[in-house]
Amino acid sequence: MPVAENQPTPFPDVNALLHDLLESARAILGSHFIGMYLDGSLAGGGFDQDSDIDFVVVTDSEITDNLFLALQAMHDRIAASDAAWALAWAIQLEGSYLSEQALRRHDPTLARHPNIERGAGERLKMVDHGEGWNVHRSILWEKGIVLAGPAPQSLIDPVAPDQLRGAMRSTLSGWGTDLLNDPAQITQRGYQSYIVLSLCRILYTLEYGAVASKPAAAQWAQETLDARWTPLIERAWDGRHTPGLAPAPEDVAETLAFMRYTLERNTSTIVTECAGNSTIPSWKLSSTAAGNTRVG
Numbered sequence: 001m002p003v004a005e006n007q008p009t010p011f012p013d014v015n016a017l018l019h020d021l022l023e024s025a026r027a028i029l030g031s032h033f034i035g036m037y038l039d040g041s042l043a044g045g046g047f048d049q050d051s052d053i054d055f056v057v058v059t060d061s062e063i064t065d066n067l068f069l070a071l072q073a074m075h076d077r078i079a080a081s082d083a084a085w086a087l088a089w090a091i092q093l094e095g096s097y098l099s100e101q102a103l104r105r106h107d108p109t110l111a112r113h114p115n116i117e118r119g120a121g122e123r124l125k126m127v128d129h130g131e132g133w134n135v136h137r138s139i140l141w142e143k144g145i146v147l148a149g150p151a152p153q154s155l156i157d158p159v160a161p162d163q164l165r166g167a168m169r170s171t172l173s174g175w176g177t178d179l180l181n182d183p184a185q186i187t188q189r190g191y192q193s194y195i196v197l198s199l200c201r202i203l204y205t206l207e208y209g210a211v212a213s214k215p216a217a218a219q220w221a222q223e224t225l226d227a228r229w230t231p232l233i234e235r236a237w238d239g240r241h242t243p244g245l246a247p248a249p250e251d252v253a254e255t256l257a258f259m260r261y262t263l264e265r266n267t268s269t270i271v272t273e274c275a276g277n278s279t280i281p282s283w284k285l286s287s288t289a290a291g292n293t294r295v296g
Contacts, residue, residue: 016085035149046213055095072124134167161209190243196236
């Protein structure tokens with residue numbers, strides 16, 4: 001299990017940002033602080049200059065109103081900082097503050113926790129961490145990077161393949177229907193690209209009951225799915241680098257078609273799962289495969 005409090009990533013400015021966040025969260029939470037961890041692409045592979053900086057802070061109890069306000073003010077300070085590391089990376093922070101009990105396993109009665117999403121103007125807020133958050137639990141359990149605290153395996157129960165499939169189905173059901181009913185919300189190329197690459201990851205997990213990085217899942221999708229989707233996936237990877245531009249109308253149309261395809265494939269996957277789970281190709285989840293992806 002990687003433990004890297006001082007230099008957790010190969011990016012000095014990201015490390016400076018994480019150091020500020022860690023020390024500030026420790027100071028605010030005091031004896032309630034248990035640990036801080038990295039998940040997402042920093043842990044699972046495929047991190048680059050356009051990726052989220054995914055973190056999780058674990059506490060010994062639920063965050064009180066006073067602690068929430070202090071943490072919110074801390075995130076506001078980081079976002080407004082004129083330090084070089086903040087100007088370069090602060091808006092890419094994305095993470096949550098969970099109690100030890102809530103982190104252990106998904107509990108629908110204990111699912112509302114502080115969260116901050118990436119993006120300019122985002123603030124810490126209370127958000128439901130539903131079944132879909134099992135994807136984060138899985139990445140933390142398998143590959144989480146420890147900035148401080150005990151090994152994540154001591155805090156999280158293993159996430160079974162069918163739990164991961166359920167997590168992706170939960171995400172796909174509400175999110176997919178919402179997008180199909182209101183495609184006008186796809187106003188930026190960054191979000192359109194995110195949809196396409198996320199659908200690749202969802203399809204991969206439905207097939208194998210495991211989590212792949214976006215590059216690895218995109219490569220798998222290009223090699224496995226109908227060739228129709230290959231140009232869309234390639235453009236989606238390019239679109240990550242110019243997220244503020246308007247998406248091409250034809251890309252929005254193809255993205256919605258890809259969403260319908262994924263929803264239909266999800267239905268067929270449910271039917272065929274009883275026949276046995278697929279075997280994960282050994283290269284699919286390797287860091288080498290993620291680094292050599294053809295997308296883009």
